[in-house]
Amino acid sequence: MTDKIFLFLIAILPTMALLLFFVYSDKFKEPKKTVLSTFILGIFIIAPLEVFHYGTEMILGGPIEYNAFFKAFFKASFLEELFKFCVLFFFCTKFTEFNEPMDGIVYGITASLGFAFWENLQYIYTETEISDSIQIAWIRAFTAVPSHAFDGVIMGFFIGRHYFRDYKTKINLVWAILIPVTLHGFYDWVLMEESINRNYMYLIMIIELGLVTYLYKNLKTQQIVKEK
Secondary structure, three states: OOHHHHHHHHHEEEEEEEHHHHOOOOOOOOOOOHHHHHHHHHHHOOHHHHHHHHHHHHHOOOOOOOOOHHHHHHHHHHHHHHHHHHHHHHHHOOOOOOHHHHHHHHHHHHHHHHHHHHHHHHHHHOOOOOHHHHHHHHHHHHHHHHHHHHHHHHHHHHHHHHHHHOOOHHHHHHHHHHHHHHHHHHHHHHOOOOOOOOOHHHHHHHHHHHHHHHHHHHHHHHHHHHHO
């Protein structure tokens, strides 16, 4: 029983810690109900993903045999980031509370972590041995979960930039999809392609972290100026 409680805590705490950090470090905090709604929608991204995969199999008469590259960049990266984008673009931007660039980051990471939360539970609780589940939970706490969060921040930054620039341009919406898909795709490809050293995964995460730090500090500075 103790192991199961410990496993559950490892599974959810990294997601909650990252979410709370970004939500509460926002100088102009978002309402709890809109944050919660976005998190739940992030969880439910799994539904259209499953519909797409099962629908494709039904149409083609069987499962698709993906190679590692296509599986990483299309089945995982493109589809997951596309549905996260849809949550932000068609839902979050319609909030009256969505009124400054930092809101894109807050809702972007919230939707991404909602998905990461559910994906984490799926990976962890499909293992038969509790020791294997705990090991996977520990690994994902410092790899997959932060990587999802980083991609959500990047996506949210460019969506916020699209809505709050003095002049509108579609290029920011392109970056909002293209950069997370590319980084996510390379991250998964390193893990899926046996001929690639898995340590390159950490290089991808360092790139993500560096970009996130730069973008986040940029908007924090804008908030400080706005507050004055």
